[in-house]
Amino acid sequence: MKNFLIIALIVIAAYFAMVYTAPDKSATKSPAGNEKTTLTTTEEVTKTTDTNKGKTSKDDSTNIFFGDYNTPYGIPPFDKIKDSDFMPAIKWGIKNHLAEIDQITANKEPATFANTIEALEWSGADLTKVTSVFFNLTSANTNATLRKLQAEIGPMLSSHFDDINLNQKLFERVKTVYEHKNQLNLRVDQQKLLEDSYKSFIRGGANLTAEDKQTLRTLNKTISKLSIKFDDNLRAETNDYELVIDKKEDLAGLPEDIITAAAETAKKRGHEDKWVFTTHRISKTPFLTYSTNRDLKRKLFYAYTHRGDNGNAHDNNQVAAEIVSLRNKKAHLLGYKSHADYVLEERNAKSPENVFKLLNKVWKPTIARAKQEVADIQAMIDSEGGNFTVEASDWRYYSEKIRKARYDFDEAETxxxxxxxxxxxxxxxxxxxxxxxxxxxxxxxxxxxxxxxxxxxxxxxxxxxxxxxxxxxxxxxxxxxxxxxxxxxxxxxxxxxxxxxxxxxxxxxxxxxxxxxxxxxxxxxxxxxxxxxxxxxxxxxxxxxxxxxxxxxxxxxxxxxxxxxxxxxxxxxxxxxxxxxxxxxxxxxxxxxxxxxSKFNQGFSTGEYMAAAYLDMAWYAQPDEAILDAHSFEKQAMDKIGLIPQIYPRYRTTYFRHIFAGGYSAGYYSYLWTDVLAADAFEAFKEKGIFDAETAAKFKKYIFSSGGTDDSMTLYRKFRGKDPEIGPLLRSRGLIDSK
Ligand SMILES: [Zn+2]
Structure with a gap:
C-alpha cells in the first residue's frame, strides 16, 4: 500500500531543494554544509569581485564565530549570534581557507595522499562552521538583514570555490597523487576521496587551456545570470496574477476555511469584501479541487499553467532555451555529448539512456492507468448529465468526488x-x-x-x-x-x-x-x-x-x-x-x-510527475547549441510520450524552476529512481518481517551509516544481496497487480 508514499513523493518533488540537504560534495568544491548548493551549482553563480576579501571586522572579540562555542556538544550558541557577525566571519573563514590551500601548494615535499588530498579535505573548517549556521538560518529563520546578506554571500562563496577549483598548482598536486593511486594502498573510502577530488577538478575545467577556462567562466556567469532571471520572472508571474471573485455564488463548493483564506488574501491585496485566488499551490489546488464553477477553474488553471508563458516582459521561453543552449556549450567544452551526459556521469543513472529506460518502463502502465481514470471521470460527468468532455482543469474536482464515492475516505476522520x-x-x-x-x-x-x-x-x-x-x-x-x-x-x-x-x-x-x-x-x-x-x-x-x-x-x-x-x-x-x-x-x-x-488516482499523480521528468530529459539530453523554440520543443516532447490532454506535466518549461533555476537539471527523474530502491529495499523486510534484526543490521550498516564512503549501488547490493528490481515499485503504486 502506499499511495501516501506517492503523494508525499510528489509533494517532495514540489519542494525539491527544501526537502533534503544537498550532497555537499566536498568542502573544497561547494559551500560545505550549505543546502543552497542545490539551488545553484557553485560554478554557475555569478562571480563578483570582493575587494574586502580577507578583512575582518574591527571588533573581533565579540564575534562569536572567531572562538570556540563553549556550549554542550558544540551546538551553535544561537542566543549569542548577531546578524552582523556573519559577513566578517565568512570573510575570516575564506581567508583561513585560502591560507590552508596556500600551505598545501607551497609544500616542498612531493604530493602525497595525506599532504594533499586529506589536507584539502580538512581545509575550510572555519568557513564551514559559519556557513552551516548561516544557510540553516536563512532557510529556517530569516529576516531582511539575512536576506540581503545572502545575496552578497552567495556570489562571494561561489567565487571563492571557483578560485580553488581552478587553482593550477593545487590541481597539479592532486593529479600527481591520482596518477600514483595504484601504489598507495588506500582504503575504499580513501580511494573514493581521491577519485572524487580529481574528477571534480577535471569537471570544473582544470584540464582546459587558458582560453577555454576563460570561456567556461563566462559561460558559468551567463548561465547564472539567466537562472536568476528565470527565477525573477517566475516569481513576478506567480505573484502578479489574481483571480478576483466578487459574487458569493462563485464560491460554490469551496470549504469554509478556504473561503476565509481567500477573503484574507483579498484584503491583503486591497480588494475589500471580495475573494482572491492566486497561482500559489496553496490557493489554486483547493480551488480546482472543490469549486463547482468550471469556467473559473479553467481560468485559474490556465493562469497557473502559463506562468512565464504570456509573451510579456516576464516570459521565460527564450530564457529557458538559452540556458539549455549554454549548458550544452559548456558540456561540449568539457568533452560531453550533452548537459545530461555531463550531469549523469556523476549519478547512479550514469547515462541518459539509463534514465529513459527506467522512465519508459514505468510510463506504459502509468499512462494506461491514467486513461482508465479519464474514462472513470467521463462516466461520472455523463451520469450527472454533464454533456461535456473532461478537461485538465476538471481533473482534481472529479477525482476527489470519485474518491469520496468509492472509498468513503475523509481526511478529517484520520x-x-x-x-x-x-x-x-x-x-x-x-x-x-x-x-x-x-x-x-x-x-x-x-x-x-x-x-x-x-x-x-x-x-x-x-x-x-x-x-x-x-x-x-x-x-x-x-x-x-x-x-x-x-x-x-x-x-x-x-x-x-x-x-x-x-x-x-x-x-x-x-x-x-x-x-x-x-x-x-x-x-x-x-x-x-x-x-x-x-x-x-x-x-x-x-x-x-x-x-x-x-x-x-x-x-x-x-x-x-x-x-x-x-x-x-x-x-x-x-x-x-x-x-x-x-x-x-x-x-x-x-x-x-x-x-x-491508497492506489487511487495514481495514473494522474505519477503521470504528471513523469511527464515533467521526461520534459527535463528531453531538454538536456539533446545536444543542440542553437536556441530552440521552447513552445514547439515542449509540444514535441510531450507528443512523443503520448501525454493525454487531460494531464499537463507537473512543471511546464516556463515554470520548471528545478531545472532552470534549481539544481535539478537532468535530475528530476531522481525521485522515481530512488523510489525503485525504496520499494525494493522494503521488500527485503516484507519477506522477513518489518523489524527483522538481521536485515535491519545490514540496512543500518550499508545504507544509513555508510553515507558516500563507497559507490552507492555497491552499498545497496551489499545490503540487498542483489540489484534492485522495479516490480515492487509498480505494485506499490498499483500500476501492476499485486502479487
Ligand atoms: Zn527528501
Missing part, C-alpha cells in the same frame, strides 16, 4: 489519530525497533527559535548525535520540509565529531490547548524527513565530504522514501496512531479505508 506528538513518538519507535536508537529531550540547550526541540540520540546507550526539530510554519521560514546539518559527522585523527542535524517542517501551529493534528500526508512527511535525519545521525565515516547525506542526488532520497513504508504499516500505525482525546488506537475499519484509497 487527523485526530495523528497528533504531532504521537507521530513523533511513531518515528522514534520505528528508529528504536530498527536500529536500537533512543531519544532524550534536553530543554537547556541554545536554540534559534522557541519552537525548536532538541534531542540527544543514543545508539544502544551510546551518544551518537544531536537531533533538532522545528515543526511549525512561520513567516521567517521558507516553505516545504527539509533536513540539514549544523555539523556533519567526521573523524579526524581518530576523534569522532558528533553530527547535529535538524528537521524543519511547516505544520500549522496549534492554537490554545489543542495539539497539532497532522493530515495523513503530513505524518508521512514527518517519517520522510526523519529518514534524512537518520542518514545524518547514524553516519559513521572519516571524511566530512563523504558522511551522512553526501551521496548522489539520485540516491539521497532513498533513505527518506523508504521510511515512509514503515509509516504505512499497520504494526507501526497501531503503536502510535491514537486518538488525541480518547487514546483509542486507530480502528481497523479506518486503516482498511486508507489502504484501499
Amino acid at each position: 487527523r485526530p489519530y495523528f497528533s504531532l506528538d504521537a507521530t513523533l513518538e511513531g518515528v522514534f519507535y520505528t528508529a528504536n525497533r530498527l536500529f536500537g536508537l533512543t531519544f532524550k529531550e534536553r530543554h537547556d540547550l541554545p536554540k534559534y527559535h522557541e519552537d525548536v526541540r532538541t534531542f540527544e540520540v543514543y545508539d544502544n546507550g551510546k551518544l551518537i548525535g544531536i537531533y533538532l526539530t522545528d515543526h511549525f510554519v512561520r513567516p521567517a521560514k521558507r516553505g516545504g520540509a527539509w533536513m540539514n546539518s549544523y555539523r556533519k559527522q567526521s573523524r579526524k585523527d581518530g576523534k569522532n565529531v558528533l553530527p547535529i542535524v535538524v528537521n524543519v517542517l511547516n505544520f500549522p501551529k496549534p492554537v490554545g490547548d489543542e495539539p497539532a493534528l497532522l493530515t495523513f500526508d503530513q505524518a508521512s512527511t514527518l517519517f520522510h524527513e526523519f529518514g534524512h535525519a537518520l542518514h545524518g545521525l547514524l553516519s559513521d565515516g572519516i571524511y566530512r565530504s563523504q558522511t551522512g547525506t553526501s551521496v548522489p542526488r539520485d540516491y539521497v532520497e532513498f533513505p527518506s522514501q523508504v521510511m515512509e513504508y514503515w509509516f504505512s504499516q499497520p504494526e507501526v500505525l497501531k503503536h502510535f496512531a491514537r486518538h488525541y482525546k480518547t487514546g483509542e488506537v486507530i480502528p481497523d475499519s479506518l486503516l482498511k479505508k486508507i489502504n484501499k484509497a
Whole structure:
C-alpha cells in the first residue's frame, strides 16, 4: 500500500531543494554544509569581485564565530549570534581557507595522499562552521538583514570555490597523487576521496587551456545570470496574477476555511469584501479541487499553467532555451555529448539512456492507468448529465468526488489519530525497533527559535548525535520540509565529531490547548524527513565530504522514501496512531479505508510527475547549441510520450524552476529512481518481517551509516544481496497487480 508514499513523493518533488540537504560534495568544491548548493551549482553563480576579501571586522572579540562555542556538544550558541557577525566571519573563514590551500601548494615535499588530498579535505573548517549556521538560518529563520546578506554571500562563496577549483598548482598536486593511486594502498573510502577530488577538478575545467577556462567562466556567469532571471520572472508571474471573485455564488463548493483564506488574501491585496485566488499551490489546488464553477477553474488553471508563458516582459521561453543552449556549450567544452551526459556521469543513472529506460518502463502502465481514470471521470460527468468532455482543469474536482464515492475516505476522520506528538513518538519507535536508537529531550540547550526541540540520540546507550526539530510554519521560514546539518559527522585523527542535524517542517501551529493534528500526508512527511535525519545521525565515516547525506542526488532520497513504508504499516500505525482525546488506537475499519484509497488516482499523480521528468530529459539530453523554440520543443516532447490532454506535466518549461533555476537539471527523474530502491529495499523486510534484526543490521550498516564512503549501488547490493528490481515499485503504486 502506499499511495501516501506517492503523494508525499510528489509533494517532495514540489519542494525539491527544501526537502533534503544537498550532497555537499566536498568542502573544497561547494559551500560545505550549505543546502543552497542545490539551488545553484557553485560554478554557475555569478562571480563578483570582493575587494574586502580577507578583512575582518574591527571588533573581533565579540564575534562569536572567531572562538570556540563553549556550549554542550558544540551546538551553535544561537542566543549569542548577531546578524552582523556573519559577513566578517565568512570573510575570516575564506581567508583561513585560502591560507590552508596556500600551505598545501607551497609544500616542498612531493604530493602525497595525506599532504594533499586529506589536507584539502580538512581545509575550510572555519568557513564551514559559519556557513552551516548561516544557510540553516536563512532557510529556517530569516529576516531582511539575512536576506540581503545572502545575496552578497552567495556570489562571494561561489567565487571563492571557483578560485580553488581552478587553482593550477593545487590541481597539479592532486593529479600527481591520482596518477600514483595504484601504489598507495588506500582504503575504499580513501580511494573514493581521491577519485572524487580529481574528477571534480577535471569537471570544473582544470584540464582546459587558458582560453577555454576563460570561456567556461563566462559561460558559468551567463548561465547564472539567466537562472536568476528565470527565477525573477517566475516569481513576478506567480505573484502578479489574481483571480478576483466578487459574487458569493462563485464560491460554490469551496470549504469554509478556504473561503476565509481567500477573503484574507483579498484584503491583503486591497480588494475589500471580495475573494482572491492566486497561482500559489496553496490557493489554486483547493480551488480546482472543490469549486463547482468550471469556467473559473479553467481560468485559474490556465493562469497557473502559463506562468512565464504570456509573451510579456516576464516570459521565460527564450530564457529557458538559452540556458539549455549554454549548458550544452559548456558540456561540449568539457568533452560531453550533452548537459545530461555531463550531469549523469556523476549519478547512479550514469547515462541518459539509463534514465529513459527506467522512465519508459514505468510510463506504459502509468499512462494506461491514467486513461482508465479519464474514462472513470467521463462516466461520472455523463451520469450527472454533464454533456461535456473532461478537461485538465476538471481533473482534481472529479477525482476527489470519485474518491469520496468509492472509498468513503475523509481526511478529517484520520487527523485526530495523528497528533504531532504521537507521530513523533511513531518515528522514534520505528528508529528504536530498527536500529536500537533512543531519544532524550534536553530543554537547556541554545536554540534559534522557541519552537525548536532538541534531542540527544543514543545508539544502544551510546551518544551518537544531536537531533533538532522545528515543526511549525512561520513567516521567517521558507516553505516545504527539509533536513540539514549544523555539523556533519567526521573523524579526524581518530576523534569522532558528533553530527547535529535538524528537521524543519511547516505544520500549522496549534492554537490554545489543542495539539497539532497532522493530515495523513503530513505524518508521512514527518517519517520522510526523519529518514534524512537518520542518514545524518547514524553516519559513521572519516571524511566530512563523504558522511551522512553526501551521496548522489539520485540516491539521497532513498533513505527518506523508504521510511515512509514503515509509516504505512499497520504494526507501526497501531503503536502510535491514537486518538488525541480518547487514546483509542486507530480502528481497523479506518486503516482498511486508507489502504484501499491508497492506489487511487495514481495514473494522474505519477503521470504528471513523469511527464515533467521526461520534459527535463528531453531538454538536456539533446545536444543542440542553437536556441530552440521552447513552445514547439515542449509540444514535441510531450507528443512523443503520448501525454493525454487531460494531464499537463507537473512543471511546464516556463515554470520548471528545478531545472532552470534549481539544481535539478537532468535530475528530476531522481525521485522515481530512488523510489525503485525504496520499494525494493522494503521488500527485503516484507519477506522477513518489518523489524527483522538481521536485515535491519545490514540496512543500518550499508545504507544509513555508510553515507558516500563507497559507490552507492555497491552499498545497496551489499545490503540487498542483489540489484534492485522495479516490480515492487509498480505494485506499490498499483500500476501492476499485486502479487
Ligand atoms: Zn527528501
